[in-house]
Amino acid sequence: MPEAPLPKSIATVCLSGSLPDKLEAAANAGFQGVEIFEQDLLTHDGPPEGIRAMAADLGIGITIFQPFRDFEAMPEPQRRRNMDRAERKFDVMQALGTDLVLVCSNVQPSAMDDTARAAADLREMAERAAARGLRVGYEALSWGRHVNRWRQAWDIVRQADHPALGLILDSFHTLALGDTLDGLAGMVPGEKIAFVQLADGPRLSMDVLSWSRHYRNFPGQGELDLAGFTREVLAAGYRGPLSLEVFNDEFRAAPARRIARDGHRSLIWLDSVLAGPSIPAAPLPPAPVLDGVEFLEFAVDEARGRDLSDFLATLGFRKAGQHRSKAVELWRQGGVNLVLNAEPDSAAAGHFELHGASVCATALRVDDATRALARAEALLCSSWRERLGEGERPIPAVRAPDGTLIYLVERGDQGRSIWESDFHLLPGAAEAPAALERVDHVAHALTGGQMDGFVLFHRSVFGLEPNPPMDLPDPQGLVRSRAMADPAGRVRMPLNVSEGRQTATGRFVSAMAGAGVHHIAFSTPDIASFVAGRAAPMLTIPDNYYEDLAARFGLEDAALAELERGHLLYDRDSGGGEFLHAFTLSFEDRFFFEVVERRGGYAEYGAANAGVRMAAQARSRPWSPAR
Numbered sequence: 001m002p003e004a005p006l007p008k009s010i011a012t013v014c015l016s017g018s019l020p021d022k023l024e025a026a027a028n029a030g031f032q033g034v035e036i037f038e039q040d041l042l043t044h045d046g047p048p049e050g051i052r053a054m055a056a057d058l059g060i061g062i063t064i065f066q067p068f069r070d071f072e073a074m075p076e077p078q079r080r081r082n083m084d085r086a087e088r089k090f091d092v093m094q095a096l097g098t099d100l101v102l103v104c105s106n107v108q109p110s111a112m113d114d115t116a117r118a119a120a121d122l123r124e125m126a127e128r129a130a131a132r133g134l135r136v137g138y139e140a141l142s143w144g145r146h147v148n149r150w151r152q153a154w155d156i157v158r159q160a161d162h163p164a165l166g167l168i169l170d171s172f173h174t175l176a177l178g179d180t181l182d183g184l185a186g187m188v189p190g191e192k193i194a195f196v197q198l199a200d201g202p203r204l205s206m207d208v209l210s211w212s213r214h215y216r217n218f219p220g221q222g223e224l225d226l227a228g229f230t231r232e233v234l235a236a237g238y239r240g241p242l243s244l245e246v247f248n249d250e251f252r253a254a255p256a257r258r259i260a261r262d263g264h265r266s267l268i269w270l271d272s273v274l275a276g277p278s279i280p281a282a283p284l285p286p287a288p289v290l291d292g293v294e295f296l297e298f299a300v301d302e303a304r305g306r307d308l309s310d311f312l313a314t315l316g317f318r319k320a321g322q323h324r325s326k327a328v329e330l331w332r333q334g335g336v337n338l339v340l341n342a343e344p345d346s347a348a349a350g351h352f353e354l355h356g357a358s359v360c361a362t363a364l365r366v367d368d369a370t371r372a373l374a375r376a377e378a379l380l381c382s383s384w385r386e387r388l389g390e391g392e393r394p395i396p397a398v399r400a401p402d403g404t405l406i407y408l409v410e411r412g413d414q415g416r417s418i419w420e421s422d423f424h425l426l427p428g429a430a431e432a433p434a435a436l437e438r439v440d441h442v443a444h445a446l447t448g449g450q451m452d453g454f455v456l457f458h459r460s461v462f463g464l465e466p467n468p469p470m471d472l473p474d475p476q477g478l479v480r481s482r483a484m485a486d487p488a489g490r491v492r493m494p495l496n497v498s499e500g501r502q503t504a505t506g507r508f509v510s511a512m513a514g515a516g517v518h519h520i521a522f523s524t525p526d527i528a529s530f531v532a533g534r535a536a537p538m539l540t541i542p543d544n545y546y547e548d549l550a551a552r553f554g555l556e557d558a559a560l561a562e563l564e565r566g567h568l569l570y571d572r573d574s575g576g577g578e579f580l581h582a583f584t585l586s587f588e589d590r591f592f593f594e595v596v597e598r599r600g601g602y603a604e605y606g607a608a609n610a611g612v613r614m615a616a617q618a619r620s621r622p623w624s625p626a627r
C-alpha cells in the first residue's frame, strides 16, 4: 500500500475555457498533473512546445496525451495509416513533453473482432513508441465495438506483451457497466497499469455513451463506488497518478477555477475515505460529529428586521436577547435560535446588499470546532472570522459554496455560552405548549450547475451523505432534489435545483439573485396543537388532497379531519413511520418555514407532498405584515 497519496491529475476536458485557462485553473487548484485532451490542443492557437513551457512554468506535469482513437484491429489500408498517425502523434507528445498516450478501444464498425490482431497492432505501436522513449496505454471504452471491459483490454495487453504497453483503467467505464475490479490484484501486476482515470456519475438508465459524455462527475458527487474501485487499483500495486476525467455539460459551462477546486477537493476526500490501517496516509482530520443547528442568521435591514420579527412572532418565537454592541437580535423558541442581523459593516450587511433579506449564516454544533475548521481548510475551503466587539467570543466559520457562512459551534456549556458572552439575554417567558424543539432541516434552492459542488462540499467537509436524486413536480416545471444528512440525522439539508424560472425554486433564486436557504423546517412533538395554537399564516391545502390521503392510507376519520383542519400534509414510510407537516406563507416570496412532526423514526421529507405544496405556493401570495 502507498505511503503517501498518489499524485493528483485532471483532464483538460473537465474544465471550461482555452487550453491556457485550463492549465492555469488546474495548477491554481493544486493539481500536480493534467491530461491533455487532444481537442484542446488542436483548437489551441500555438505550438505544443508553448504548452509544455506553460505547464512547466505553472509547476504542473503533463501526465498523458489522449485519446488516440480507433487504432487496433483495423483492416488494411487503415492499419498502415494508423501506424503513420501514431508516429505523428508521437511527434506531438515529444513536443508536449509527455511520454504516455491513451489509446481507447476501437468503436468503428469496420474494426475486426480479433484479439490477436489487436494485440499485434498495439505491440507494433508500443515498439514504435519505445524507440522514442514513449509508452502506450490501452483503455476499454464501455461502448467499444469489440472491447468494452477492462478484462478484455488486459487480455490484449497481456498478449501484446511489450514493456512499453500497459492497461488504462477508467472507473466510469467499469462501474457504468455494473462491473468491478474484482480480481485485478493477482491478475494485473501494478506496473502494467499505465494510468488510472476517475469519474463518478449519477445512476441513470441510458446508453453508456450518452451517460459518459454528459453526466460524469467527480468522486463523491455521484452514486458509483469510487472508493471500492480505487482501493482495488491500490491493492494491485498501482502507484501512478489518479486522474479525473469528467465529461459534464454543467462543468464545461462553469468557471474553470471553481470546477478545478471541486475536482481537487474530491480527490482529497477520496484519499481520506481510502485511508485506513493498510493505507497509512490520512491527510484529513476526521469529519465533525454534528449535533444539530445551533442557530440560523438572517441578514436584514431595520425595516425587514421588524417585518421578520412580526412573522416569527406569529409562529410563537420571542425576542430572547439583544447583542451587546451590534444591531443583532436573538429570537428563540424551544431549541431553535434565530439571529436577525442588521449591523452595518458586517458579513450580514454585505449579504443583505447582494441578496436582500435572507439567511446569511448557519451555525452547526460540532464536537470540535478547531478540528472541523482544519478539515475544511484542508479541503480547500476558505474560512472567515467576523470583526469582534469587546469581550465577544470568536466563532470560526467556513464559507459555503453559495457565499453564506457556516459557523462551527462546540456543543455543551461552551457552545451555549456564545449567547451569554455576546448578548443581553431577556428573561425567558413561559413557553407556549407544543413549542418547537429544534431545526429539523434547512432546504436550499440552487441555481443550475450548483448541485454537484454543494453535494461534494457538504459530504467532504461535514460528512453529510446524499440520498439518490429525485424529481419533484412544480406546476411551472420540475424541481430536482437531493437530500443530505449526517449519519445520526441531526443535520438535514435538502438541495433543490430547477431549470424552470417560475417554479418555487426558480422564483427563489431570481428573487435572491443566487442560491440560498429556501425554507427552514422546525420540529414539534404535536403539530396539530402547534398549528391550532398559533396565528401563523399557513399555506392552505385543497380538499382533493385529503380525499386522496384517505384513499392511499386508510386513515381514521378523526385523524383525517385533524389533518384537514390544520392544513397538514401527511406521509408514511414502509416501516410505519409517519410525517406530518405544514408550511407558512412565504416571506416576500423569498423563504418560508415548515413545521414537522416525525413519528416512529420517519427519516424522509414528505417528497410525495412536494407537488401539492408547490402548487399551493404558486396560488398563494406572500405574507404581509398587518401594519
Ligand SMILES: O=C(O)c1ccc(O)c(O)c1
Binding pocket: 066, 067, 102, 104, 139, 141, 170, 197, 212, 213, 245
Ligand atoms: O468519450 C470518449 O470518447 C472518451 C475518450 C477517452 C477516454 O479516456 C474516455 O474515457 C472516453
Ligand SMILES: [Mg+2]
Binding pocket: 139, 170, 197, 245
Ligand atoms: Mg477514460
